[in-house]
Amino acid sequence: MALWKRHFEESGVTEPDHSSQYIIAHLLGAKTIESLNQEKLTEFLSHDKAQQLWDLCTRRLSRMPVQYVIGEWDFRDLTLKMRPPVFIPRPETEELVELVLADLQLRQETGVRAEAQHICLEVGCGSGAISLSLLKSLPRLRAIALDQSQDAVDLTRENALSLGLQDRLQIHHIDVIKGADTVVSLYDSISTLVSNPPYLFLEDMTSLEPEILRFEDHAALDGGKDGLTVIRQILTLAPKLLSNHGRVYLEVDPRHPPVIQQWVEEHVEELLYVETRHDITDRPRFCILQKGK
Amino acid sequence: MAYRRAGNLMPRGKECILRRFMPIFQKLPNVSNFQQVNRAGLFIGFHQCPHNHCQSVNRTLHTTTPLLVAKLLSVDEIFARRSLQDYLKKIESEYVESLKIVNSGVTEGQLEGEEELRAKRTKVSLLAPLIQCIRELEAKQKEIAETESLLKDEDPDMRELADLEREACLEDIQSLRQKILGLLIPEEEADLSDLVLEVTAGVGGQEAMLFTAEVFDMYQGFAQNQGWVFDVLEYMTSEIGGLRHASASISGTHSYKRIKFEAGVHRVQRVPKTEKQGRMHTSTMTVAVLPQPTEISFTINPKDLRIETKRASGAGGQHVNTTDSAVRIVHLPTGVVSECQQERSQLKNKEKAMKVLRAKLYSMRLEEETSKRYNARKIQIGTKGRSEKIRTYNFPQDRITDHRIGMTVHDVRGFLMGEDLLEEMNSSLQDFSNQETLMDLLGENDQEGS
Numbered sequence: 249m250a251l252w253k254r255h256f257e258e259s260g261v262t263e264p265d266h267s268s269q270y271i272i273a274h275l276l277g278a279k280t281i282e283s284l285n286q287e288k289l290t291e292f293l294s295h296d297k298a299q300q301l302w303d304l305c306t307r308r309l310s311r312m313p314v315q316y317v318i319g320e321w322d323f324r325d326l327t328l329k330m331r332p333p334v335f336i337p338r339p340e341t342e343e344l345v346e347l348v349l350a351d352l353q354l355r356q357e358t359g360v361r362a363e364a365q366h367i368c369l370e371v372g373c374g375s376g377a378i379s380l381s382l383l384k385s386l387p388r389l390r391a392i393a394l395d396q397s398q399d400a401v402d403l404t405r406e407n408a409l410s411l412g413l414q415d416r417l418q419i420h421h422i423d424v425i426k427g428a429d430t431v432v433s434l435y436d437s438i439s440t441l442v443s444n445p446p447y448l449f450l451e452d453m454t455s456l457e458p459e460i461l462r463f464e465d466h467a468a469l470d471g472g473k474d475g476l477t478v479i480r481q482i483l484t485l486a487p488k489l490l491s492n493h494g495r496v497y498l499e500v501d502p503r504h505p506p507v508i509q510q511w512v513e514e515h516v517e518e519l520l521y522v523e524t525r526h527d528i529t530d531r532p533r534f535c536i537l538q539k540g541k
Numbered sequence: 542m543a544y545r546r547a548g549n550l551m552p553r554g555k556e557c558i559l560r561r562f563m564p565i566f567q568k569l570p571n572v573s574n575f576q577q578v579n580r581a582g583l584f585i586g587f588h589q590c591p592h593n594h595c596q597s598v599n600r601t602l603h604t605t606t607p608l609l610v611a612k613l614l615s616v617d618e619i620f621a622r623r624s625l626q627d628y629l630k631k632i633e634s635e636y637v638e639s640l641k642i643v644n645s646g647v648t649e650g651q652l653e654g655e656e657e658l659r660a661k662r663t664k665v666s667l668l669a670p671l672i673q674c675i676r677e678l679e680a681k682q683k684e685i686a687e688t689e690s691l692l693k694d695e696d697p698d699m700r701e702l703a704d705l706e707r708e709a710c711l712e713d714i715q716s717l718r719q720k721i722l723g724l725l726i727p728e729e730e731a732d733l734s735d736l737v738l739e740v741t742a743g744v745g746g747q748e749a750m751l752f753t754a755e756v757f758d759m760y761q762g763f764a765q766n767q768g769w770v771f772d773v774l775e776y777m778t779s780e781i782g783g784l785r786h787a788s789a790s791i792s793g794t795h796s797y798k799r800i801k802f803e804a805g806v807h808r809v810q811r812v813p814k815t816e817k818q819g820r821m822h823t824s825t826m827t828v829a830v831l832p833q834p835t836e837i838s839f840t841i842n843p844k845d846l847r848i849e850t851k852r853a854s855g856a857g858g859q860h861v862n863t864t865d866s867a868v869r870i871v872h873l874p875t876g877v878v879s880e881c882q883q884e885r886s887q888l889k890n891k892e893k894a895m896k897v898l899r900a901k902l903y904s905m906r907l908e909e910e911t912s913k914r915y916n917a918r919k920i921q922i923g924t925k926g927r928s929e930k931i932r933t934y935n936f937p938q939d940r941i942t943d944h945r946i947g948m949t950v951h952d953v954r955g956f957l958m959g960e961d962l963l964e965e966m967n968s969s970l971q972d973f974s975n976q977e978t979l980m981d982l983l984g985e986n987d988q989e990g991s
Contacts, residue, residue: 266864270885279885314864321864322885339850339866339887340858346888448859459862469859502856528848528868528891529857 249281252305259309262457267314271304274318279327311458323377326384326411330375334403335468337377340527341444344499345381347525347534348442351495352386365390369435369489371424371443371482372396374468376404376417378442383413390416392435396423397465425481437491444499445478447471475501479508483537487518490539495522502531512537613946613972616718624983629675629721636668671724678717685710726978731832731907735792736800737774737900738830742785743806745824748813750783752934753826755957756807757787760800762959769793774893775881781815790833790896797832802970804830805929811936821937825930831900832907839903846898847871850887870894877901941966946973 249268256264269281275297293301307317315321315330322328323337324345330336352366366389370379373393383391395401401421408414424431448469453461460469471477479498486496496519500508505524512519520538527533619625639661688710691703738760742753764771770792777785791800810823851865867882868890879898881890932943934953941956942949948969956962 263863263865270864280883313862315862322889324886324888335859336862338858338862339852342886342888444859446859452856452860456860457862460860464862499858501858527857528850528887529852531857533858 252301255305256308261308261311262459263314267308268305270314271308271318272301274320275301275304279322310462312463313459316463324381326377326381328375328377328380328407329403329410331399331403332463333465333468334397334400335374335464337375338444340533341377341499342381343527344442344444344497344534345378345385347536348382348440348497349385351497351536352389352440366439367392367435367437368440368442369438370394371441372400372445372468372478373404373419374400374444376407376419378444379404379417380407380411380413382442383416384411392418392420392438394420394422394424394431396421396426397467399465400468424478424485428481428485432485432488435489438489439491439494441482441486441490441494441496443482443497445471445482447475447479447499447501447504449473449475449501471501474507475504476507476511479504480511483508483512483516483519486537487516487539492539494539496535496537496539498535498537499533500535502533505532505535508535613969614976616715616722619722619976619979620718622983628725628983632668633672633675636665636672639664639668671721674717674721674724678714678721681710681714681717685714722975722979725982726975731801732795732798734797734835735790735833736797736830737788737790737833737897738800738803738828739788740784740786741827741829742779742783743825743827745809745813745822747779747781747783747815748809748822749824749826750779750785751781751814752783752807752809752824753787754778754782754784756826756828757784757789759957759959759963760791760803761789763800763963764791764793764796764959766960766964767793767796767799769796773883774897775883788897790893790900792833797830799967799971801830801832802967802974803828803931805931808930808933809936810933827928831897831904833896833900834903839899839906841872841899841902845873847873848891866890868894870898872898872902875902875905877905943970946970 249272252268252271253264256267261267273279273281275293304317308314312332313336315336316332319330320327321330321336324342328337348368356366366386368379368382368389368391370391370393373379373395376393379391379393383389393404395404398421401419404417404419405414408417408419422431446467446469448456448471450470450473452475453466453470456469471479479500482498483496490496498508509521509524512521518539520540522536522538524532525534525536642661643658643665685707688703688707692700692707694700694703740753740757740760742750745752761771770790772790772792773787774790775786775788777787779785806825806827808823808825810821812819813822813824816822847870849869849871851863851867852861864885865882866885866887867880868887869878869880870891871878877898879894879901881894881897883893884890931945932941934941934956936953939953940949940951941953941962943966946969948966950956950962950966952962956966
């Protein structure tokens with residue numbers, strides 16, 4: 249471990265200690281170094297394992313994110329497969345799911361749609377983190393996941409199968425901008441619309457770390473000049489997709505909430521801006537909107 | 542399992558077990574049953590602890606001759622005490638008085654009437670099981686007195702019958718007495734909760750850290766043995782595989798109630814693995830036990846918390862990809878800190894850190910409330926007990942001694958498995974603690990009475 253940490257450091261790889269720890273833990277069949285017992289850690293690696301370690305660490309040297317190197321990562325209480333270039337879920341998105349869950353629980357209790365089954369639509373599902381997480385926590389929920397990337401659709405399907413959640417999840421390869429008409433014609437009584445859409449400002453794309461720039465799908469990050477290209481489209485389509493009182497939950501850039509609020513007031517009559525919520529670092533991160541007049 | 546424990550007990554005091562103990566044990570065909578009876582119904586276990594007596598009888602088996610620091614009284618001895626009889630009488634009269642008030646519906650004042658009535662009603666329902674037992678005990682004692690006369694009967698069959706009846710009565714009396722003592726001891730607020738266990742290496746460098754790892758494993762084994770859930774929250778290792786600091790959340794029936802006796806400083810005496818010249822060393826580690834409050838009983842205001850994560854720079858979110866999901870929470874009013882980097886999911890780390898924080902804060906609050914009560918006791922729980930050397934694990938002599946009750950058992954390796962040996966010692970500690978509680982109760986009663 250120390251050896252590889254040094255290698256990483258020398259090559260300027262970010263987070264050298266975490267990288268080596270997670271790779272080695274994974275090789276030894278665990279998630280974290282801490283969860284391995286003493287015996288395993290002091291064992292000598294077999295020839296195969298040593299070779300694998302070499303391969304994995306070499307990949308990390310090329311600045312490939314650890315999640316891609318070991319092919320998996322945790323999101324809330326799920327372990328999901330990861331594969332380039334499909335976007336790797338960020339910790340903030342875990343909070344987005346918490347938000348949606350808390351809200352859904354509240355709405356269920358106040359019985360607005362007590363009897364009817366909740367259907368959730370996710371735009372830009374990536375690895376499937378959000379939809380699968382929601383499905384796991386809410387046994388009666390049904391979900392639809394869309395992504396404009398075939399790779400993402402494939403990976404989401406794989407993860408759904410691994411977790412046994414495929415029965416309640418529909419996955420479609422659709423671009424919400426180009427295929428807007430298709431989307432609208434398919435769905436109209438969604439209770440919850442959730443998304444972690446590409447929200448980076450175009451100018452910020454250049455300052456990204458190599459891990460992200462070289463390996464993750466730029467289309468999952470680039471939100472256009474003001475970072476709102478996809479967001480605007482989602483909000484425009486929302487009233488057509490949602491049933492009355494249905495809600496939209498978005499993860500956004502900290503600069504977005506006031507801009508979005510204003511834009512919605514001016515351009516989307518049927519959508520009300522409900523509130524902005526902050527993430528664990530106290531940055532404005534989540535926008536909640538509701539359909540209604 | 543039973544075999545091994547019997548093996549520990551038998552050579553040490555077959556004589557004392559059979560001769561000095563209550564009649565109930567004479568009925569048992571072999572000593573291993575002693576343990577089963579212990580588990581089955583007489584859970585408060587005011588049984589004779591064989592170890593105490595055996596130490597004085599079989600001196601040759603121990604290299605030291607420990608003084609009896611603690612004496613565990615038998616049920617009979619306790620019942621023989623005047624203070625207990627007085628206390629029971631006092632409770633009975635309280636009950637009768639309360640019952641009278643409840644039944645007649647008449648109270649002294651009109652305004653306090655409702656409240657007083659309610660209070661009396663509660664008292665009646667609380668005391669009812671205890672009174673029931675006391676009455677049953679009195680009935681059994683009367684029964685036994687009657688059979689006494691039959692024992693002198695001329696007919697041998699009658700005598701035999703009377704004898705059997707007497708035996709049965711004695712058994713019942715024993716179990717009723719145990720039950721009564723059990724009911725007298727009030728349950729603590731925290732006894733019903735789960736806990737967070739913390740281990741920290743103390744004096745002794747690497748050796749202390751190795752020992753800490755062994756002790757942590759022991760408790761993991763114990764939890765498994767008891768059917769509890771053992772969830773590691775934090776685990777900081779040293780270079781050679783020792784443990785600097787770790788914490789785990791333990792949940793299950795009576796988990797806090799049992800583990801609370803493990804808090805304090807544990808000492809190990811042996812030749813460390815790291816020692817090149819074969820010299821004996823003494824190292825220490827500390828165990829802290831924090832009860833875990835339920836959501837309702839203890840709430841923390843989110844505004845009082847500062848949560849720190851790695852995602853400090855820039856805009857965060859999609860901008861950054863990191864595998865450092867460690868979370869650190871600071872409770873601003875008290876300065877208590879809790880951190881976790883055990884999981885790959887940041888949310889999970891946050892949840893675990895919160896768990897530890899809640900336990901720490903709750904523990905602090907309990908401290909304030911109970912410190913007065915526990916001041917005089919031998920078995921200290923809480924910060925007073927935190928720096929007390931409670932137990933020594935001596936490898937060369939293959940013995941473990943608990944200093945609070947002066948109890949010694951053998952087979953260090955076996956003990957560290959966290960199975961029966963630990964359970965036994967733990968039960969003895971419980972018994973002794975219960976006894977101290979009871980004595981306090983009666984002591985108070987004595988003062989009031991005089």
